[in-house]
Amino acid sequence: MSLIYIRKAAKNDLEQIMPIIDEAKKFLKEDGNPQWQSGYPDADAINADIDQDAAWVLIVDQKIAGYTALASGSDPNYHQIDGLWKNDLDPYVAIHRVAISNEYRGMHLASYLLSSLISLHYAERVRNYRVDTFRRNEIVQHLVKDAGFVKRGNIKNDDPIDPYRVAYELNL
Numbered sequence: 001m002s003l004i005y006i007r008k009a010a011k012n013d014l015e016q017i018m019p020i021i022d023e024a025k026k027f028l029k030e031d032g033n034p035q036w037q038s039g040y041p042d043a044d045a046i047n048a049d050i051d052q053d054a055a056w057v058l059i060v061d062q063k064i065a066g067y068t069a070l071a072s073g074s075d076p077n078y079h080q081i082d083g084l085w086k087n088d089l090d091p092y093v094a095i096h097r098v099a100i101s102n103e104y105r106g107m108h109l110a111s112y113l114l115s116s117l118i119s120l121h122y123a124e125r126v127r128n129y130r131v132d133t134f135r136r137n138e139i140v141q142h143l144v145k146d147a148g149f150v151k152r153g154n155i156k157n158d159d160p161i162d163p164y165r166v167a168y169e170l171n172l
Helices: 011-030 043-051 109-122 138-146
Strands: 004-008 054-060 063-070 093-100 128-136 149-156 164-171
Touching: 004 109, 011 043, 011 054, 011 093, 043 063, 043 093, 054 093, 054 109, 063 109, 093 109, 109 138, 128 138, 138 149, 138 164
Parallel strands: 093 128
Antiparallel strands: 004 054, 054 063, 063 093, 128 164, 149 164
């Protein structure tokens, strides 16, 4: 690997993003994790991310190697938590749908992606970040803890398989 960077995703990236999403779904299933096993995220969800200017791709040697979506502003899923946000007053960015291609698995690129997104938004004066994941997704929980996120409690969304998520927050 020589060049690694992030950029906004575009409509014409969808055909490279969806196989990465599908690989992640398969990986989660094989790991016994029910996350993303209800059909979500699908192409409509990724297209919506792109339309909302929230979609990001990780580029490795000019090839899409990862995907994520960022939500700025108040996320309705974070309004109720069975714990306590440390900072519930200032704006935050929520990081969603992180997936890395099987071709690059084990190379710590998810950490690079997360760090790059935080750095980019820090430069725009964002100091608060949130992320949530399935209770059984130990990989993402380890990733965000290593990045300095702190577990704040559990939230609930409308997932038909398991609506509970472990919620993390990073305050800089």
